[in-house]
Amino acid sequence: MPFTFLNPMMLFAALGAAVPLILHLINMRKTKRVFFSSLHFLEEAQVNRSRSIGLRRLLLLLLRMLAIILLALAAAAPRLPGLSDNTTGKYSLLVLLDSSASMQTVEEGETRFSYACTTAADICRTLPNDSEIQVLTLSSTVNEFFAGWVTAGESSADAILQLTPTDGSANLPAAFKQCRKWVEQAENHPVDILLVSDMQFSLSDSTILKEAVKELDIRTLNAITIKSEPADGAVLSVGLPLRAVVPDQPVTITAMVSPAVKGQKYRLELDGSLKAQAVATVAPGVAQQLAFPITAPKAGSHKGLIASDSDRLRADDSRPFVLEVCKSINLLLIHGQDYGTAGRGGWRYLETALGGDLFNVTALPSDKVAAGDIATADLVALVDPDPLGRQILTELEKVTTRGGSLLLLLGDTNRLSYYQNTLLKTLGQECELVPVARSEQGRENLTVNNYGPVFTDLPEAALEVLEASIWRRYIDVKNSDATFEMEFGSGSPAMLSWSQNSGQIILLPFNLNNAENDIEANAMFPVLMQRIAATLAVGNSSDSIRNAGEIVTFPLAEIAGSASVLLEPIVNDKPLISMPVNLRWQNGIGILDAGIVDQAGFCWFVAGTDTLGVVPVTVPSSESRNPLLSKAEFQKLATDAGFERVSTLSVNETGFISGLSGREMAPWILLLCVITLLFEGYLARRA
Amino acid sequence: MSQSILTPDQVAKLGNLDVIARLVVEGFLVGLHRSPYHGFSVEFAEYRQYIPGEPATNIDWRVFGKSDRYYTKIYAEETNLRATILVDASSSMSFKSDENTTSKIEYARLLAASLTYLLLKQNDAVGLELVSDKQLASVPARAVRKQLFQVLKELDYIPEPKSTTSIGPVLHKVAEKLPRRGLIILLSDLMDDPDEIMSGLKHFRYRGHEVVIFHLLNPQEIEFDYRGEARFEDLETGNNMKIDPTHLRTSYREKFEQWRTGLREECRGLKIDFVDMTVDTPFDRALMAYLRKRARMR
Structure with missing residues (x-):
């Protein structure tokens, strides 16, 4: 229902619009008769006026009817519901909180993710009593934040503020698939879905999204967009030598970059030390391939990094890789x-x-x-x-x-x-x-x-x-x-x-x-x-670099004892993360499976004190390259996917709070009524 | 019967006007009318006390001999002005804006009667022609007392107008019939083809007549101040049209005024006096306005 009414009975007053219509019809029938000396002058004056007069009278009638309807509507005190609004009191709100890498972009001192969490927490606080809430974090994988539906309120709002973003990309179809399960488990129906995102989605196949939405029995989607301009300065990809490299061999490593400013410097680090530098010469936002000529170091796996000074999104300013150098x-x-x-x-x-x-x-x-x-x-x-x-x-x-x-x-x-x-x-x-x-x-x-x-x-x-x-x-x-x-x-x-x-x-x-x-x-x-x-025989392949949000594995020639993974983040201020690994068999080959790693860095596969290998994990380039969808684009995307009603609000637009909590429409309708009456008066005077 | 038309008050008002002298000066008197004091039919009217400085020839010495006071004799001068009053009795003249107001034809009757009374009081010959699309009644001009009753009788019996106004051809007929060099007083709303009317009026002028037109209108015809949508029906043709007067007022006024101005201009060109009258114009003011205008034309 698009409107709610405080005095719905007043809507019956709109029937009063029939009064001018009836008067109009009566007047049409009852016309007084006037004898006049000569119609000669009237006939001359009448030419070309009768048609416009008829139209004007019709317009006057419509304006009068409209004024009465507007008055009745205003008296009924309509209210446009907000995103956190409902008419039944109890409420189940399923929040899809975008936690992809692009949400780490800094906007006026705060990250988009921080804005998103604050918004979700605010909504959680404003929900009616006994409402329940669940938050699904939306990245390469979709995870529920609460173990189940929880009562909305201060404590759940505070908990939402503790969420952290990932380095993966937002997987919208997976999110809607997950929604189905939570909608079924909800206590109150219908459940409202609220997507809080910067609207940067990687959708290679829209049919997957359609399928996901089809399974959902909800056709209304509320969305809050948090964004400004996309962040530049990213390292989009790294090109490693295509053939095997031996020590001291001159090799060139390339990188596709999208500079934030013209002349932005990019550096190549191997094992933590600077090896080469290159300068981007293209305009901001344009992709350019940079070449970093180096001399291959000694045999072994070398962790490398192509990085630049940070802009608003630090996560995609560095891209890790591993350079394999073989002795022979x-x-x-x-x-x-x-x-x-x-x-x-x-x-x-x-x-x-x-x-x-x-x-x-x-x-x-x-x-x-x-x-x-x-x-x-x-x-x-x-x-x-x-x-x-x-x-x-x-x-x-x-x-x-x-x-x-x-x-x-x-x-x-x-x-x-x-x-x-x-x-x-x-x-x-x-x-x-x-x-x-x-x-x-x-x-x-x-x-x-x-x-x-x-x-x-x-x-x-x-x-x-x-x-x-x-x-x-x-x-x-x-x-x-x-x-x-x-x-x-x-x-x-x-x-x-x-x-x-x-x-x-x-x-x-x-x-x-x-x-x-x-x-x-x-x-x-x-x-x-x-x-x-x-x-x-090449040991280097750009394919070896995994995207955050993907499963990270390492093939084993021999079965190791107990192995684990240490994730070394690219950004130095983040701590080293230790993760367990599973050993599984695939076609007779042992595979060490670290599961989904949703942070960029180097995954060191270790067994005891031995290092088995290293797999670089990076921010998906789609997080840097994909455009942020505008409101209209998102609405089209959601409508095409199968949602029948899509409401979108921008967190930084004026009226956000009123949009969230609903809006009284009576003053605007009254204003419209006054305008209608003024116009009616103007037309009547001219008539 | 005449009392219902011409009240004694009206007659008294007209009687106090010094109209005769002005008419003489304008040359409507035939023959001895060159001088107002040398007409061949001078009738004693009253005595007035002599005012020093006046010519002594007018002192009535006989009275002086009896009363030892100087009096001068005042003569009422007799003219042979032949005036014919043409009253338009077409359908449009029966228009009245509401039941309480006077229609144009009623007003014309009163005005014609007044004029007849006035002119007869000046010893002028007065005739009457009632016209619509044909001649309805005709009273030849005479200067006898009973002429008043003759005229008033015809005015009383104006038939219910049913015809369209087409007085142009009738004016020609009247012009042919009347003796030369008279005064034609036309009481009409002139709602006819202006060319035909002008053609008739030209005929009068050609025959040596002086013409005065009292253009009679109802104020509503000028102002067109009706309210609300109504079906307007033409009194002459019976045609009707449904209009909202408010929409047409301005345009109507423009067209109407254009027509009146056209008539006025053409009459000026023919040296015809054109007097705008409405049915709420008092008779005395109407007549005096006319007479003053004649005086200015001297």
Whole structure:
């Protein structure tokens, strides 16, 4: 009901509006008769006036009726209900309090979250006696603040003020899903839902929101917006080296930033010490990629931070990452038996190509490989292997399960059936390997199709050398859904890549022949192989950075004793948080699961005194990048989601309190009545 | 019967006016009217005490011989002014704004009677023409006493007006019929086609007549001060229209005044006296206003 009335009986006085109507009708019927000497002058004066007069009389009638209706309405003392208003007395209010990272933005000395808590607490105090309240904090996960519905009042209001924000992003659909449960448990119905938020939502799929609202049997949403301008100065993302890094190697770490001021300085810290600086040159609010060239430190995991001076939202001014530097990559090279025929023994070209500091190559024939060899290798390469045992195949699959990678060089036309039906199927690639007819085995040039991590930052001249190489192919790969990284001139793939579980697999469907003018003779061959291997062996990935509000896990090669997680916040003034971890199994791999971590920082997985690894947790970039919805935009969002009535108030707008507690409408209606009467008088005089 | 029209009070008021001399000076007297004191029919009226400085020729020595006082003789001068009073008896003349007021035709009757009485008292010949779209009655001008009764009789029997005002053609007929060089006094609201009226009036002027128009109107016709919506019915045509007078008042007044001004201007062009009268104008003031105007035209 949009209005409540103090004297609803007075609404019957609105029937008085019929009086002018009746008088009008009577007057229309009863017209006096006047004899006049001549109508000549009246007829002349009457021209063009009769129609406007008729309209004016009708308007006068309507104005008179409106004035009477307004008077009756004012006498009934209407009141516009506020967000904390209800007509039944007892009241159940479900508060959805946005506790996402953007709520930490400082507005006039207070954070948005602080304003939100104060507002929710104020509402809690003003609720009628015996009303009940529940608060759900709205972040990546939705948590109930009280164990159940509690009586609204001073004590619950004080408790609300103790809430703290998270570094996650607000998950609106999850909140509405949770609402259903609490609405069912509420004592008083209907339950009112009050959303207190800065209206910054990450909604990738509006259908999820619709579904969530559909399940809810409430179609009214009250919202209080707390916001001003979005905070800038954020570090939106960090780009880590795409290939394995060894100590003292020059590497470039990039960061996408959105400066608060032009010329804002950003710094890169590794293990707490400043390593590089960069200055943003774009206008405030515009995203820019900054490059931080550094020299890789000693082997190991290094916690890094790209940070800037804080603006109004400190949480997104620093973005953590972990730089993995390896001493060398243990590469296990599994090859088939050498029996002198063409296509065999080519693995040695690969072994030679990967010689150097970065790789530590162990070559084993297929029948000598043990499961343990595979488990301890950083990268496994298979070069025309003989059929492998079931255990070895399972072990290879496990490699991808724990995020490891495989390099396949398959060119032996005698083993095509095994490769196609067993090896590649096990590794998640359903394709057809077809031998190329001898008549078509001409040498072909290469084309790089996908400038992925293997080819990134390769000089143009090197690419030209690579593409000028002549390649003899014996196998064609058909019906593959893998990415064609390189192609022959005829269009058949020369290098394919796909993902299996969490690992990456690259297939080169050709032999490494000792043939003159073939690929092995190309100057770029060692570089290409090293790049492929380093890409596959990479320990750094931007994907390793978790967003606050997500589950943080760490894969274990061996089962640890009792492990735990220490969360080291990025912001120094926050304390170190210790969290328990659970060990669970996934595809035979032990996973340490710290659960949902809703604060940005470094999650150190420790077992006893040993550090197992570190996972950086950061504020979701959507918290910096997503716009704050305006009232109208939010209303549209909520209406589209299925709410039929959406009331929105801004906490910093004038009249907020009256909006909260309702508004007497009688003075405004009386004012409207006076205006109507003045207009009526003006029209009547003109008539 | 005449008493109901012309009260003795009114007659007495008119009788005290010195109208004769002015009419003579204006040249409406034929023949010996060049000088007011040399007419061929001078009738003794009364004695007045001699005022030193006056010419001694007017002293009545016979009276001096009897009473030893100087008296001068005052003569009532007889003129042969031939005046014809035209009374418009069309339907529009029967208009009255409410039951208690005088209609224009009633007022015209009283005024015509008054004028007849006045003119006969001056020994002028008076005639009457009652016109609407045709000649309703006609009394040829004569200067005899009983002429008054003749005129009043016709005025008493003005028939209930039913016709539309179309006095233009009738004016032509009257102009043809009347002897030349008389005085035409038209009592009408002139609610007819102005061109036709002017055409008739021009005919009078062409025949050497002096014309005076008493334009009779009801104040409501000028002010149009009606309230509330009403159905207005034309007295002449019977047409009606439903209007709210308040909406049309200003526009009506403009149109009406425009018409009156037009009539006035045209009459001035024809050297016709045009006297605005309303039914609440007192008779004496109306007549005196007219006579004064004549005096100024000398």
